[in-house]
Amino acid sequence: MTLIVENLGCVRQERIIFSDVNFTVKAGQALWVKGRNGTGKSSLLRIIAQLLKPASGQISWQQKDVLDEPVEFLKRFEYIGHLDALKTSMTPRENLSFWAKYRGPNNIEAAIEAFKIEEIADFPVRSLSAGQKKRSNLARLIACPSKIWILDEPISSLDVHFIDLFTDLLRAHLEDGGLALYATHQDLEIDDVQLLNLDEYTGAGS
Amino acid sequence: MSAFYALLKRDLRLAYRQGSAVTLTLAFFIIAVTLFPLGVGPELAVLARIGPGVLWVGALLSCLLTLDRLYQADYEDGTLEQLMKGPLPLELMVLAKVAAHWISSVLPLILIAPVLAITFNIVADGIWVLVLSLLIGSPVLSLIGSIGAALTVAMRRGGVLLSLMILPLYIPVLIFGVAAVEAAISLLAISPHLMLLGGLTLGALVLCPFASAAALRLAVE
Amino acid sequence: MAIDLHRYANPARFLRIMGAIFPWVAISTAVLLIAGLYLGLFVSPEDYQQGDTVRIMFIHVPAAWMALSIYTMMAISSAVGLIWKHPVADLSAKAAAPIGACFTFLALVTGALWGQPMWGTYWVWDARLTSVLILFFLYLGYMAIWESFDDPSKAAKAAAILVLVGVINIPIIKFSVDWWNTLHQPASVATMDGPKIHSSILIPLLVMAAAYMSLFMSLFIVRVKSEILARRLRLLQMNKLQE
Amino acid sequence: MTRKRRRLVVVLLSVGILGLAAALVLNAFEDSLVFFHSPSDLVEKPVPPGRTFRLGGLVEEGSYVKQGVDISFNVTDLAESIPVKYRGLVPDLFREGQGVVAEGQFDENGTFVASNVLAKHDENYMPPEVAESLKEAGHWQEQAGDE
Numbered sequence: 001m002t003l004i005v006e007n008l009g010c011v012r013q014e015r016i017i018f019s020d021v022n023f024t025v026k027a028g029q030a031l032w033v034k035g036r037n038g039t040g041k042s043s044l045l046r047i048i049a050q051l052l053k054p055a056s057g058q059i060s061w062q063q064k065d066v067l068d069e070p071v072e073f074l075k076r077f078e079y080i081g082h083l084d085a086l087k088t089s090m091t092p093r094e095n096l097s098f099w100a101k102y103r104g105p106n107n108i109e110a111a112i113e114a115f116k117i118e119e120i121a122d123f124p125v126r127s128l129s130a131g132q133k134k135r136s137n138l139a140r141l142i143a144c145p146s147k148i149w150i151l152d153e154p155i156s157s158l159d160v161h162f163i164d165l166f167t168d169l170l171r172a173h174l175e176d177g178g179l180a181l182y183a184t185h186q187d188l189e190i191d192d193v194q195l196l197n198l199d200e201y202t203g204a205g206s
Numbered sequence: 207m208s209a210f211y212a213l214l215k216r217d218l219r220l221a222y223r224q225g226s227a228v229t230l231t232l233a234f235f236i237i238a239v240t241l242f243p244l245g246v247g248p249e250l251a252v253l254a255r256i257g258p259g260v261l262w263v264g265a266l267l268s269c270l271l272t273l274d275r276l277y278q279a280d281y282e283d284g285t286l287e288q289l290m291k292g293p294l295p296l297e298l299m300v301l302a303k304v305a306a307h308w309i310s311s312v313l314p315l316i317l318i319a320p321v322l323a324i325t326f327n328i329v330a331d332g333i334w335v336l337v338l339s340l341l342i343g344s345p346v347l348s349l350i351g352s353i354g355a356a357l358t359v360a361m362r363r364g365g366v367l368l369s370l371m372i373l374p375l376y377i378p379v380l381i382f383g384v385a386a387v388e389a390a391i392s393l394l395a396i397s398p399h400l401m402l403l404g405g406l407t408l409g410a411l412v413l414c415p416f417a418s419a420a421a422l423r424l425a426v427e
Numbered sequence: 428m429a430i431d432l433h434r435y436a437n438p439a440r441f442l443r444i445m446g447a448i449f450p451w452v453a454i455s456t457a458v459l460l461i462a463g464l465y466l467g468l469f470v471s472p473e474d475y476q477q478g479d480t481v482r483i484m485f486i487h488v489p490a491a492w493m494a495l496s497i498y499t500m501m502a503i504s505s506a507v508g509l510i511w512k513h514p515v516a517d518l519s520a521k522a523a524a525p526i527g528a529c530f531t532f533l534a535l536v537t538g539a540l541w542g543q544p545m546w547g548t549y550w551v552w553d554a555r556l557t558s559v560l561i562l563f564f565l566y567l568g569y570m571a572i573w574e575s576f577d578d579p580s581k582a583a584k585a586a587a588i589l590v591l592v593g594v595i596n597i598p599i600i601k602f603s604v605d606w607w608n609t610l611h612q613p614a615s616v617a618t619m620d621g622p623k624i625h626s627s628i629l630i631p632l633l634v635m636a637a638a639y640m641s642l643f644m645s646l647f648i649v650r651v652k653s654e655i656l657a658r659r660l661r662l663l664q665m666n667k668l669q670e
Numbered sequence: 671m672t673r674k675r676r677r678l679v680v681v682l683l684s685v686g687i688l689g690l691a692a693a694l695v696l697n698a699f700e701d702s703l704v705f706f707h708s709p710s711d712l713v714e715k716p717v718p719p720g721r722t723f724r725l726g727g728l729v730e731e732g733s734y735v736k737q738g739v740d741i742s743f744n745v746t747d748l749a750e751s752i753p754v755k756y757r758g759l760v761p762d763l764f765r766e767g768q769g770v771v772a773e774g775q776f777d778e779n780g781t782f783v784a785s786n787v788l789a790k791h792d793e794n795y796m797p798p799e800v801a802e803s804l805k806e807a808g809h810w811q812e813q814a815g816d817e
Contacts, residue, residue: 012578013577013578013665014578014579014580014661014662014665015665049291050291051287051290051291051426051427052427053427071292074291074292074293075292075293079287079288079291081284081287081288082284083282083283083284084283084284085283085284085285085287085288086283086285087216087220087283087285088283089220089223089224090216090219090220090223098212098216099288101208101209101212102209102212102213102289102293102294103209103292103293104208104209104293251720251722254722255722297680329721350592353588353589353592357572357585357588357589358575361575364575367568367571367572367575370564370567370568370571371568371571371572371589373564374561374564374565374568374593374596375561375592375593375595375596377557377558377561378599381557391721391722392707392717392721392722392723392724393715393717393721393723394707394723397698398697398698398699399698401694401695401697401698402694402695402698404691404694405690405691405692405693405694405695405698406691406695407691408687408688408690408691408694409687409688409691409692409695411687412684412687412688412691413592413688417588417591417592420584420588421585421588424581424584424585424588427581545789548788
């Protein structure tokens with residue numbers, strides 16, 4: 001249950017964003033990706049989530065090359081991006097049940113409960129606030145359970161109360177033997193966490 | 207396969223919820239077609255002569271009008287990258303979305319076409335073949351269009367570029383579709399034309415998903 | 428350094444070879460063009476049916492050949508660019524496109540001028556003419572898509588997809604005259620039973636084709652060179668920005 | 671293994687559908703897509719007056735009559751022939767024995783009233799002297815028969 005990243009490099013628009021990034025995340029561990037704007041936090045997470053091709057380097061999961069055999073790895077993670085991935089004319093429950101049907105495993109009620117969106121679950125998404133949308137989107141993590149959570153700014157529009165709630169869920173996920181990679185501006189009070197500061201990897205040396 | 211149906215059902219439900227899009231496309235089709243008698247003059251012989259072409263071109267343009275949103279809505283709200291994560295292979299995802307587009311945006315046009323054909327004074331043989339040729343040929347419009355929609359998905363004003371890229375590729379379908387109707391009207395054999403349309407549809411069915419998928423990967427990067 | 432950004436900007440060998448053959452190509456273009464036009468316009472006889480009008484053929488037919496071959500060449504190099512990620516492949520497709528568009532336009536215009544006295548109309552919507560017009564639009568679409576992306580490597584891939592989809596049009600143009608009963612005459616030169624053109628007309632035609640070919644080569648070399656230099660400039664600016 | 675098998679299924683399915691598509695297209699061309707009726711077609715299966723269609727064939731020798739802008743000639747496929755009336759200018763290549771495509775409709779008397787006449791020329795190019803000598807040598811007929 002190990003995710004190993006070696007010599008990862010990223011080029012955007014013919015510019016080197018970062019290079020030679022190395023880290024290892026084991027079951028129960030988390031990786032906190034930090035850095036100023038434009039240092040490639042999102043790009044790094046998107047590369048792990050197979051949405052972006054790296055310019056160099058290897059990613060392996062369970063000793064298998066992820067870039068070579070992506071299909072097995074794709075089932076193992078859930079990715080939360082900047083955008084909410086919700087259809088505004090459907091309710092949070094309909095959105096969740098679509099993803100659950102699309103992905104396979106199914107845990108909608110538990111997800112709605114965990115993120116405390118019971119009262120809003122049957123209103124069209126377009127009538128919800130930014131924080132409510134964020135929670136409805138995060139609920140996908142529970143609705144479609146997976147080993148690795150890849151989270152890009154997961155707490156951006158949440159208030160303090162819900163940040164605590166989310167941190168508890170993240171801790172429970174790690175205690176269950178899950179892995180997490182997240183980019184936030186704020187410390188999340190996780191015990192077993194490594195810090196990856198992308199400020200140190202900026203394109204220098206090209 | 208359940209993922210395929212889930213996506214198809216979701217897209218149809220979205221089209222139904224945003225009912226205005228379907229109605230507007232239909233309205234555009236009808237208005238665009240009615241402009242011709244006004245522009246060309248109400249002479250029935252002339253209308254019967256140009257009718258098949260006008261209806262095919264009208265259907266083609268209405269279809270084009272809806273294409274730029276095919277992937278763009280999903281791209282803008284982040285759903286597209288989630289869809290690409292799987293488990294459905296990207297090519298099948300494209301097919302599911304194209305099928306939903308055809309059912310929600312093109313099929314209504316085909317259903318209303320016979321009524322418009324009557325107002326154009328097209329003879330009965332011609333009307334049946336018109337509907338038949340649209341049914342067989344119009345999936346190509348959605349399929350080829352999906353390549354253009356995928357290539358322009360990340361562009362803010364991709365609609366014009368989409369038309370420039372896609373319209374040339376539509377021309378063979380248009381030619382054979384109209385030729386089938388004209389053949390029926392002038393009592394020539396229609397089966398070769400319909401076979402050609404069928405061949406085009408099947409070919410597009412195989413090749414377009416691959417090209418669209420490649421273009422989508424590019425857009426999400 | 429694991430990441431090589433200079434891939435695109437430094438195909439030194441390619442530039443050297445191009446630089447070496449350029450003068451020869453340029454000279455042969457001039458010689459062949461003059462020879463071809465002289466042979467075609469003054470030496471070759473009138474046609475038994477078409478009279479002097481047949482001379483348009485020497486401009487028209489090779490231009491149409493070039494229109495098709497340049498598109499095919501773009502498709503091949505785009506495929507090479509997609510599959511093997513060869514740095515010069517995308518650039519050469521991009522460099523060829525406007526030249527191909529010009530030859531297509533030339534073929535269309537001269538075709539119209541030829542059609543007027545021969546068929547009684549400048550333009551008919553028959554299969555050959557229409558499909559060549561489509562080809563012209565494909566060239567335009569290809570050029571437009573290059574302009575629409577900020578990131579050249581993305582633009583290259585998108586343009587390659589479009590050009591490969593459009594390849595379907597090439598056999599349609601080639602065989603349109605055989606498949607449909609159209610006004611445009613069937614192939615004369617490359618047929619199974621040998622050319623159907625008398626040698627006094629065929630030779631100037633082939634000379635003109637060779638002239639167009641080397642004209643294309645010289646324009647192509649100039650354009651590829653400037654593309655590579657533009658890339659190099661862009662890269663320098665980018666690095667400046669990063670420091 | 672499953673991934674390999676899935677890929678195999680996709681490839682086989684694609685090739686199968688493409689094969690079917692090619693078969694349909696080739697079959698359609700086998701039936702030779704025709705965009706015009708020949709005079710024999712019209713005798714076999716008459717088109718009622720008032721329907722617009724294209725008529726194709728050769729201009730019958732000795733049938734061309736010109737009165738101002740009114741032109742009449744017969745279109746023949748060497749088996750049957752159809753009288754045609756046309757008002758307007760004809761192209762250079764229009765002459766007896768040449769291929770022609772006319773667009774229009776029948777009137778009540780069975781005369782084809784053309785609204786548009788296009789001449790077709792062949793793929794042979796040669797100087798007039800060569801054409802002359804070919805005619806003398808008797809090779810000409812087989813070439814004209816290509817039309």
